[in-house]
Amino acid sequence: MSKLGNLGARLYRGEVGYDFVGKRMLWYGVSILITILAIVGLAVRGLNMGIEFEGGAVFTTPKTSVSASQAEEYAEEAAGHDAIVQGLGTGGLRIQVAGVDTDRSDQIKSEIARDMNLDAERISAELVGPSWGDQIANKAWQGLGIFLVLVVIYLAIAFERRMALAAFVALIHDITITVGIYALVGFEVTPGTVIGLLTILGYSLYDTVVVFDSLKEQTKDLTKQTRWTYSEVANRSINSTLVRSINTTVVALLPVAGLLFIGGGVLGAGMLNDISLSLFVGLAAGAYSSIFIATPLVADLKEREPQMKALKKRVLAKRASAASQSEPQEAPAVDEPYDEGPEDAAPAVVGPPRGQRSQPSSRNRGRGRPSGKRR
Secondary structure (H helix, E strand, O other): OOHHHHHHHHHHHOOOOOOOOOOHHHHHHHHHHHHHHHHHHHHHOOOEEOHHHHOEEEEEOOOOOOOHHHHHHHHHHHHOOOEEEEEOOOOOEEEEEEOOOHHHHHHHHHHHHHHOOOOHHHOEEEEEOHHHHHHHHHHHHHHHHHHHHHHHHHHHHHOOHHHHHHHHHHHHHHHHHHHHHHHHHOOEEOHHHHHHHHHHHHHHHHHHHHHHHHHHHHOOOHHHOOOOOHHHHHHHHHHHOHHHHHHHHHHHHHHHHHHHHHHHHHOOOHHHHHHHHHHHHHHHHHHHHHHHHHHHHHHHHHOOOHHHHHHHHHHHHHHHHHHHOOOOOOOOOOOOOOOOOOOOOOOOOOOOOOOOOOOOOHHHOOOOOOOOOOO
């Protein structure tokens, strides 16, 4: 068995573990700091909305020897606006210029053709109106709202309302961080970005539900025992699913990282950056929130219930009593049931040593009789 597999088995059995729930204030602080930075970046820099949302013109050239950087300079001089140029597999270029109307696009097309020594008739031009981008944004907001409502309803039915609230907070946390990083990096927001944002919500929810399902199983009849508090059981649930969460996250991030760093960075396929960045940041944030935010938040909410408060008092009182009597309390295994047996149970009967015959006791000499006396 590999070291990671051995560690996963030990985490599942409760032999080792990290106190995620006990240090929840640290994770809350880190998340709040990251969220504040994301909001500040969003407020200061704003989002670099693509041409699909702002409207403009898209020019596609045939195969040319002009570089993308040189074509970008030509397009910005002709349009007077920022331009985005991307290389195509055919050897041509795709030039995007925002805020251009129909009359202006013909003039820009002619100037680009002249500067690049191309025939203007061979450059195709497409106009995109801002109303189309508004429709995409409205549909995205509607889809996001419906998704969040259905998620809360499902979790409230399948688990409980506190878990639904914690999962909702984790999803908002992931969306805010992803959008904030988009603002800080300056990547263009396109319909591909919207698709990536909606995709990461499902992954983040899946990772959270895995931990919640383990927590639900381990907290059955929790108030009938006096060995574990709710927070301790929640911490065990995180540790028992930790390796699985890490494995699924790494496996999901590898192809996305290939799209982002190799496809978008090395090969210059800028169109891949739109969806790959949102997926990469969202997957990492989703794994983080399911471990460090959602489950600790559920433990916080549950510990405020009267039953869980009373359970915590009983657990601490029993531990204090055991410590005062200098009798260390042995922690049960992970699969040990919560119902405690009688404390004064009779010990098991041990047979005679090997090689010695068993001698009947004097009380049992009268076999089958209520006493050893003869009648």
